[in-house]
Amino acid sequence: MDDRRAIRRGYDTLATTFAERGEAGDRETRVFEEFFGSGPPSPRVLDAGCGHGTPALRRATDGAEVVGLDLSRELLRIAAAASAVAPVQGDLTALPFADGSFGAVVAHRSLIHVPRSERAAVAAEFARVLRPDGRVLVSEAPGPFERTTDDWLGRGVEMTWTMAGADATSERLRDAGFEITDRWDAPDPTSGDDPKPAFVAGRLRV
DSSP: OOHHHHHHHHHHHTHHHHHTTOSOOHHHHHHHHHHHHTSSOOSEEEEETOTTOOHHHHHHTTTSEEEEEESOHHHHHHHHHHHOOEEEEOBTTBOSSOTTOEEEEEESSOGGGSOGGGHHHHHHHHHHHEEEEEEEEEEEOSSOEEEEESSGGGSSOOEEEEEOOHHHHHHHHHHTTEEEEEEEOOSOTTOTTSOOOEEEEEEEOO
């Protein structure tokens, strides 16, 4: 089965249930604020794999135009209604934007659905749509693992996660032309099926 089709169908089916789980926690909020407070303002930000929208990200980017991209039409509908994100349906491996369109890209809990073999393509797309000296912030699991279920959220829906790990993700970003500027390691790398994410930040080398 096409993993993208299954992932899109899963989120379309359970969009409301997924959104009711809430937004990013305090740690994620602090990371967003530190990232956006550590450099020049980004007038246009891409939330790559925005899901139902992240209010913490909206607060950290107050005054910026935030474009939310996601595979799921239903999640985009919720995100647009809840946080005024400009919704665009699309794939992280082939972003539907012109070169140099954004000052920053954030991918929070979205790379987890990208096969490891396609991570280099995603990093290259992030670099392509950023303006010179643009910045990227991504979250990842502490280490590599894969998981598939046919009963996601207890609703009999298929879902797949593919984690590359923070070290491998940092390498893909470097290969795409980014200098790694910050890293926030996960507080508990052994926290079970839903490990707290690590964050990696980079700046596009000019």
